[in-house]
Amino acid sequence: MSMITKEQIYHLYTEAIQKKYRYSNCYFQPQRFEEWLKEDAVSCYSFENSIIFLLNETDHIKVFFMSDDFEWINNFKIIVENIQNIYVIEIVTKGDPECYDLSTKIRCREIIKYERLRNGGEISESKTDEYFYCTEKDHKILREMMDSTFRPIGDHIPSDIELDGFIKSKSIIGIYDNESIAGFIIFEDTKKTSYVRMLCVNEKYRGKGIGNKLMQCYFSIHKDFKSFTLWCRADNTPALNLYINKWNYKKENLYNYIFIV
Amino acid sequence: MEEIYKILSELRPEFDFTDSDDFVEDGYLDSFDIISLVSAIEEKYNAKIDGLDVVPENFCTVEAIAALIRKSGGTI
Incomplete structure (x- = not known):
């Protein structure tokens, strides 16, 4: 060496x-x-x-x-x-091949597994105007919500510069309850495809259908899109249920493993 | 070429690849789709694609993909 x-x-x-x-x-x-x-x-x-x-x-x-x-x-x-x-090894694999399971070769503190989901344009009629595009004044609360909900390792939390870019390009929609944000969704569009970078629901609003409403808003402004992708933690059953059962996303057999050593 | 279109439509059935001038630019293929596509064409055409060639411009049209297959030792 x-x-x-x-x-x-x-x-x-x-x-x-x-x-x-x-x-x-x-x-x-x-x-x-x-x-x-x-x-x-x-x-x-x-x-x-x-x-x-x-x-x-x-x-x-x-x-x-x-x-x-x-x-x-x-x-x-x-x-x-x-x-x-702390060492982080990120591996994307098609299928679930055993050779990529580093946990059999090295002691890991934790393994996080994400699955990629795709909706091939099978969207039901979705019309709602209950959302707003987040603006610069929301930056601080968006940051607080992200940092308290997601993990710095693996969840690909946007940096402040990225967040500003998403706000400017109208790529963040939020649902408000009076003055506070109940939840928001960040998306990245490429012509006919759209990728959900992050969906976040404020802790005190969880279990009230906010995630589903956000998806409804998201699809209502993406009617002409043909393909929708996102990454979801494999152990986040409520989120998987939302995407798969309510919004017709399907598993792509594509995995992102995060091995934390 | 028909076979390449078939592979593409199996990978992304929601798109009509014949109506795009640039699959990557139009969002028909993203970097993760390209990973899947590389393994599909390596298997189908017995090619070995160089890591340096896994760049968007080699996957933006069927002609580019065909050229990549030939360059990588595959026969189509």
């Missing part, structure tokens, strides 16, 4: 993506990697049959790998043996 200097990392990265490794969780674009390098956020460890990149996030370290087998996990164990930290 050898620690690679910053100057060599990009070269190793570009070399590695041409090697056609069998397994990888490097889903990012090369430009993103360049940005991380500029920020001095990435370190790299090179082995005979694998390469491992560690990306420093605020409160954890993200682990990226490219390898022909799962031997990389043993190399990873050596790297982290003496460094106390």
Whole structure:
């Protein structure tokens, strides 16, 4: 094992993506990697049959790998043996292949599993005007609701910059109860497809059908769209029931695993 | 080409891929669909797609996908 200097990392990265490794969780674009390098956020460890990149996030370290087998996990164990930290390994897989179950190879603090759901345009007539587009004045309460509902690891909580962007592009709709927000939904549209980034219901309004109302609002402004996707935690049964039973989403057999080591 | 259209419509039956000039730009395929598509075409055409080639421009039309299959050692 050898620690690679910053100057060599990009070269190793570009070399590695041409090697056609069998397994990888490097889903990012090369430009993103360049940005991380500029920020001095990435370190790299090179082995005979694998390469491992560690990306420093605020409160954890993200682990990226490219390898022909799962031997990389043993190399990873050596790297982290003496460094106390939280490591996050994110893997998207089609199906549920056993080889990707890192919990059999390394002790994990926690495993979070998300499933991707898709609605192929089977939307029932949905008409409602009970919603408002969230504005800049809602930024603070949106942030508070997100931070108290979702987890920084895995839930892909938007940054403040992203949140401002969503507000400006009218991509957040909320349901209000007097002056307070009962719930909101953030979506990202691409021509004929729409992706629900986040659906959040204020704790004191849960169990009152707010989530369903938000979906009704969402579909009422997406009547001409043909495809709708979202990621949902596999253990969030109420949310899965809402999406699958009420809004015709179907499981795609596509999983996102978050292994927290 | 017909076979590629078939694979695409099996993957995303809600879309008519013949009416799009750019599958990625039009939102017919996202990055996760491309992961599924790569494994489907590798299996179907016995191709091995280079990680560097998994970029949107290689999946935006059937012609681009066909070129990628040929480049990756597959026969169509």
